[in-house]
């Protein structure tokens with residue numbers, strides 16, 4: 001099962017991808033996290049991507065498509081995947097479709113988390129991320145149990161450079177220009193389901209799981225958490 005999570009920066013994609021990924025027993029691939037890993041490791045891709053990300057611009061399609069396509073070949077993806085932050089342009093959506101079609105697969109659901117602009121700015125400005133496992137927290141809406149420390153792995157929490165207000169405004173502009181057409185693309189081909197992302201985290205998660213519906217048996221096979229079924 002191939003699931004895409006769509007929505008503006010700050011709509012809650014990362015939090016929800018992890019939440020529903022765990023429930024469904026599917027691996028999550030977040031293109032932003034892959035890029036930050038490359039930057040952290042000083043890879044050639046990371047060196048090229050860094051400047052775009054610092055400005056709140058999109059990393060060029062070719063780089064991101066190659067990176068995600070390579071990741072989709074890993075064995076842990078065979079049963080299905082939740083894609084967070086990819087595709088973000090029409091070119092990426094078409095490349096993903098072509099790549100999946102070559103493996104006789106397709107996007108099963110494009111889940112669109114809809115949140116108002118004011119709420120997005122509010123959320124992004126209080127966001128903290130775990131340096132170790134990338135879990136996302138919010139000062140007001142989803143605080144960690146101990147300030148500055150990740151609930152899940154005890155890692156150090158930090159604020160991303162591109163969550164600064166000026167860069168954030170640019171990221172939102174880029175989103176409206178380049179990613180809204182992706183939402184229209186999935187709407188036109190009938191895979192889009194819109195979810196109210198302004199609700200509390202648990203309710204958004206429930207709505208997303210309901211939109212995914214029953215997962216084919218092959219997907220939940222081997223999942224240890226019995227709630228996954």
Ligand code: AMP
Nearest residue numbers: 031032052053057058059064085086088
């Ligand atoms: P995110 O963690 O999803 O908010 O992404 C952070 C930044 O990484 C974005 O502002 C872009 O600069 C870059 N990025 C992440 N995913 C993509 C993508 N699919 N296409 C292009 N750039 C991306």
